[in-house]
Amino acid sequence: MTDGSVTRVSTPVRRAADIPPYDAARAEAAVRELLIAVGEDPGREGLRETPARVARAYREIFAGLRQEPEDVLTTTFDLGHEEMVLVKDIEVYSTCEHHLVPFHGVAHVGYIPNTDGRITGLSKLARLVEVYARRPQVQERMTTQIADSLVEILEPRGVLVVVQCEHLCMSMRGVRKPGSRTITSAVRGVMRDGATRAEAMSLILGK
Numbered sequence: 001m002t003d004g005s006v007t008r009v010s011t012p013v014r015r016a017a018d019i020p021p022y023d024a025a026r027a028e029a030a031v032r033e034l035l036i037a038v039g040e041d042p043g044r045e046g047l048r049e050t051p052a053r054v055a056r057a058y059r060e061i062f063a064g065l066r067q068e069p070e071d072v073l074t075t076t077f078d079l080g081h082e083e084m085v086l087v088k089d090i091e092v093y094s095t096c097e098h099h100l101v102p103f104h105g106v107a108h109v110g111y112i113p114n115t116d117g118r119i120t121g122l123s124k125l126a127r128l129v130e131v132y133a134r135r136p137q138v139q140e141r142m143t144t145q146i147a148d149s150l151v152e153i154l155e156p157r158g159v160l161v162v163v164q165c166e167h168l169c170m171s172m173r174g175v176r177k178p179g180s181r182t183i184t185s186a187v188r189g190v191m192r193d194g195a196t197r198a199e200a201m202s203l204i205l206g207k
């Protein structure tokens, strides 16, 4: 438990290029140690392959550390479409950086293209969510990073990102409140405008 004081947590600025290659052997050794620490026997039948398996799984779960948004927002088209584009219910699996357990739910990503009508492929919005979800995360930072990278790369007139997740650190342990959902949003540019924001929210909330 913390003492309740406010701690400033700055967003890490490490770029993918500055992060060393994934160290599978080190991850494997750490998992073996962890198993011993919790009272298990890593030599027993069912656990023998577990450290190597977990190391492989972590490589996948944290692959976003070695990706940048530019890697996925590559395809842009000039379709001349200047109205809102919204992809909703993008499934998200991320990992809480406080407890290293999953949080999962959906992300809704919308933007209003620049007046030049420059848009990106729809799947690229889901790939962008993956880049930031596949890192040790907090939901607020992930939401902000998705929005800000869209602003930077597509230079749209507006962006709205809404993320709704259940945090397993609040369900399976700790306060034990399964089913509670945390909702975060990041709104940029003309999406802040009341009517535009209301339109985006009604599209998100509508079935």
Ligand SMILES: Nc1nc2c(ncn2[C@@H]2O[C@H](COP(=O)(O)OP(=O)(O)OP(=O)(O)O)[C@@H](O)[C@H]2O)c(=O)[nH]1
Pocket: 001, 002, 096, 097, 098, 137, 138, 139, 140, 167, 169, 170, 173, 174, 175
């Ligand atoms: N703001 C925010 N908090 C998060 C996120 N994921 C986990 N947390 C919270 O991080 C906090 C860590 O609090 P601590 O008191 O340091 O840790 P703890 O003793 O394990 O806290 P409990 O979970 O309350 O048992 C908890 O309140 C978690 O619910 C997130 O994405 N955003």
Ligand SMILES: [Zn+2]
Pocket: 096, 097, 098, 099, 100, 101, 167, 169, 170
């Ligand atoms: Zn947590």
